[in-house]
Amino acid sequence: MDDLKQRYLGQIAEAGDEAALESIRLAAVGKKGEVALKMRELGKMTPEERQVAGPALNALKDEINSALAAKKAALVDAALDARLREEWLDVTLHARSRPRGTIHPISQVTEEVTAIFAEMGFSVAEGPRIDTDWYNFDALNIPGHHPARAEMDTFYMHRAEGDNRPPHVLRTHTSPVQIRAMETMGAPMRIICPGGVYRADYDQTHTPMFHQVEGLAIDTDISMANLKWVLEEFVKAFFEVDGVDLRFRASHFPFTEPSAEVDIRCSWEGGTLKVGEGDDWLEILGSGMVHPKVLKAGGIDPDSWQGFAFGMGIDRIAMLKYGIPDLRAFFDSDLRWLRHYGFASLDQPTLHGGLSR
Numbered sequence: 001m002d003d004l005k006q007r008y009l010g011q012i013a014e015a016g017d018e019a020a021l022e023s024i025r026l027a028a029v030g031k032k033g034e035v036a037l038k039m040r041e042l043g044k045m046t047p048e049e050r051q052v053a054g055p056a057l058n059a060l061k062d063e064i065n066s067a068l069a070a071k072k073a074a075l076v077d078a079a080l081d082a083r084l085r086e087e088w089l090d091v092t093l094h095a096r097s098r099p100r101g102t103i104h105p106i107s108q109v110t111e112e113v114t115a116i117f118a119e120m121g122f123s124v125a126e127g128p129r130i131d132t133d134w135y136n137f138d139a140l141n142i143p144g145h146h147p148a149r150a151e152m153d154t155f156y157m158h159r160a161e162g163d164n165r166p167p168h169v170l171r172t173h174t175s176p177v178q179i180r181a182m183e184t185m186g187a188p189m190r191i192i193c194p195g196g197v198y199r200a201d202y203d204q205t206h207t208p209m210f211h212q213v214e215g216l217a218i219d220t221d222i223s224m225a226n227l228k229w230v231l232e233e234f235v236k237a238f239f240e241v242d243g244v245d246l247r248f249r250a251s252h253f254p255f256t257e258p259s260a261e262v263d264i265r266c267s268w269e270g271g272t273l274k275v276g277e278g279d280d281w282l283e284i285l286g287s288g289m290v291h292p293k294v295l296k297a298g299g300i301d302p303d304s305w306q307g308f309a310f311g312m313g314i315d316r317i318a319m320l321k322y323g324i325p326d327l328r329a330f331f332d333s334d335l336r337w338l339r340h341y342g343f344a345s346l347d348q349p350t351l352h353g354g355l356s357r
């Protein structure tokens, strides 16, 4: 019996698949298997022999059966392992690296300004950066002899001798877009015009190219009160503060009458600028009621229409909001600066989603 046991347990251990196991089972413990044959021999034994051999044969049968079951389970496990190994699929994805580029603070602030004014019904108008001196000056009530022309440090385009086209300049402000918008859109209208402007000037707060946003609203009953409300709403939304004091200071611009410069209350405590509190005032824009001559130059009848206008430095308010001390750095194309002050490219400023996260 020991012999039988060794043989079959050995064969079971060696069996490579279920079919092999099944033939071992039939040969060992099947109805006509070796153990069954031995059982049949019990009848020929003496009762004493039978008492020993019977339980021993049953025990052998049980042992072979459980070895078969264990081996079968092991074969099933191994088959599953093999199949899983074969069908393995890499479902991981490489992490996508953050986009390398960032949004320049000027672009970001332009988007922020646009989002705020869009909410108040202003659309965006654009004009050329190279414009005639008529649009840049004359149409805005700045005639040839006017000192404002000299003050603006204008870049004039070179003209070859005998070239009689009207003189062109790099626009010194976004105000000429007022005239172009009046010509194409007529009244009533509400627009802002963001864009680059040029003046021959260079120091910590001046660069030869910088950015402004012009605002213009024309209707039959527009007043300084509307201007004040719009600017207050703008400043609150832009600087993301609840209350702001604005100070309107009487001023002079050729293209507005009356004219006002607007300051916002701020503090410089500890060297950092806080908008909306403190005892200091900071000038942020020029504004006023559009001069009748300017409306006329744009083809709009000043007896039927009136409007307000304002012009604001985008770079300036960007410096204020984001604590950028030197204007020149905006245009140095220094990658370290751009990565530090730049904005995530997928984060579009909206009033509901937040302007600057």
Ligand code: DAH
Residues within 6 Å of the ligand: 172, 173, 174, 175, 214, 215, 253, 255, 256, 285, 286, 287, 288, 309, 310, 311, 312
């Ligand atoms: N164009 C002026 C400048 O560049 C700014 C300005 C002042 C624009 C008053 C306006 C305004 O529309 O009404 O200095």
